[in-house]
Amino acid sequence: MNQNQNPYAALHISERAQEFVHKTEMELASVFARIEAIEYQNEAKVLHALQQERIALHHFAPTTGYGYDDIGRDALDRVFAHALDAEDALVRPQFTSGTHAIFTALSGLLEPGDTMLSATGRPYDTLEKAIGISGEEYGSLRRMGVQYEEVPLTAEGKIDTDSVVAALLRTDAAVVYFQRSRGYAWRNALLPETDFASAFEAVHKAKPSCTIVVDNCYGEFTRPAEPTAFGADVEIGSLIKNPGGGIAPTGGYIAGTHACVGRIAQRLTVPGMGREVGSYAGSYAPFYEGLFLAPHTTAQSLKTAVLFARAFESCGMETLPPSGAERSDIVQSLRFETAEALIAFCRSIQAASPVDSFVMPEPWDMPGYTSQVIMAAGAFVQGSSIELSADGPIKKPYTAYVQGGLTYAHGRLGVMLALDALWKLSTGG
Ligand SMILES: *Cc1c(COP(=O)(O)O)cnc(C)c1O
Numbered sequence: 456m457n458q459n460q461n462p463y464a465a466l467h468i469s470e471r472a473q474e475f476v477h478k479t480e481m482e483l484a485s486v487f488a489r490i491e492a493i494e495y496q497n498e499a500k501v502l503h504a505l506q507q508e509r510i511a512l513h514h515f516a517p518t519t520g521y522g523y524d525d526i527g528r529d530a531l532d533r534v535f536a537h538a539l540d541a542e543d544a545l546v547r548p549q550f551t552s553g554t555h556a557i558f559t560a561l562s563g564l565l566e567p568g569d570t571m572l573s574a575t576g577r578p579y580d581t582l583e584k585a586i587g588i589s590g591e592e593y594g595s596l597r598r599m600g601v602q603y604e605e606v607p608l609t610a611e612g613k614i615d616t617d618s619v620v621a622a623l624l625r626t627d628a629a630v631v632y633f634q635r636s637r638g639y640a641w642r643n644a645l646l647p648e649t650d651f652a653s654a655f656e657a658v659h660k661a662k663p664s665c666t667i668v669v670d671n672c673y674g675e676f677t678r679p680a681e682p683t684a685f686g687a688d689v690e691i692g693s694l695i696k697n698p699g700g701g702i703a704p705t706g707g708y709i710a711g712t713h714a715c716v717g718r719i720a721q722r723l724t725v726p727g728m729g730r731e732v733g734s735y736a737g738s739y740a741p742f743y744e745g746l747f748l749a750p751h752t753t754a755q756s757l758k759t760a761v762l763f764a765r766a767f768e769s770c771g772m773e774t775l776p777p778s779g780a781e782r783s784d785i786v787q788s789l790r791f792e793t794a795e796a797l798i799a800f801c802r803s804i805q806a807a808s809p810v811d812s813f814v815m816p817e818p819w820d821m822p823g824y825t826s827q828v829i830m831a832a833g834a835f836v837q838g839s840s841i842e843l844s845a846d847g848p849i850k851k852p853y854t855a856y857v858q859g860g861l862t863y864a865h866g867r868l869g870v871m872l873a874l875d876a877l878w879k880l881s882t883g884g
Contacts, residue, residue, distance in 0.1 A: 497750035504537035515740035522734030541710035553693030556707030563719030567600030572628035612642030636784035644784035655686035700748030759866025760787035803876035808833020
């Protein structure tokens, strides 16, 4: 057979890996069905959101200058709010990242003298300097006079609700902050309908006036409802993750109650101008289309994560979450025996990419990290992690975090290439 007749061979995928993946996915039918059932519910919700706002061609038109009466911008806010179970939202291409959107929300909600209490331990790495937990950066929340406290998760990775309530009553915190996804920790993502619902209830009961803020990155559309459906006042995420559907070229969102989103809008631009200004000379079309695709894209990356988990479990490796678990984020953690195996794995993901597949990732000293880090990303949108990507710090225990996959058809090729790379390593071939 020539290469055109056997595209797997052209990609240097062995027959052994093809058969292994085929056998593995046969075992996953019920897990996949569960993921698809959530996708169907979320797609119905997104479709209703688009139809209710009567989205039409004129919403996609670019705008310039101040952006007064930008109907594309304003309708996009309402569509996202509906799709994410919130009263209101700010969806902006001008958010440079999820971190920027989270920092904007916190800056809008906290005033000098206030305390921010993290209920899920240390926040995501990029927020440490922004909050002022580490570093002395100008403009950090700490330098603006905001106090910070945190309550770690329990040893099982759950919210320690009693300790959170005790800390809330002691500090009289204005904001209680929760991170849904695992970040770079060996823990599970928190489920909105169980973990969050009970903690939110306890927090609001202890101090009704406090604001519950959720870092919702990587969680959107993995469950039938978002944290705001269970009492969160504000949830925030990145558009180059789940809710951008792989189509949004950049940006972030902040969704929540009218009162909270209104406050944050003042900080978003200028107090007194708020959300009335802000144009976008590109078209909003990719943001609408991205949201339309997001439930599907998220399901594709969940199925890819499950396949990685099951394939590596079958090889005797440790995975989190395990393949059959309920998921609340798209991230799959995999543990390797050696640094060599972790590096080979990340290189195989790079080699599986549609873009920059010829690049060989190397461990490097990334600013802000205590050990070297290796990253695999060959994405159409720079840094997009709803596209298949992986990374891991080069330190024990050697853990890779793999996420994304615009299509399951692509994700399974990544699993095959990863299996071949690891088998090659173990036979010294
Ligand atoms: C991705 C992510 C963020 C934000 O990261 P950006 O790279 O700034 O978009 C924040 N928290 C968590 C848990 C994340 O996964």
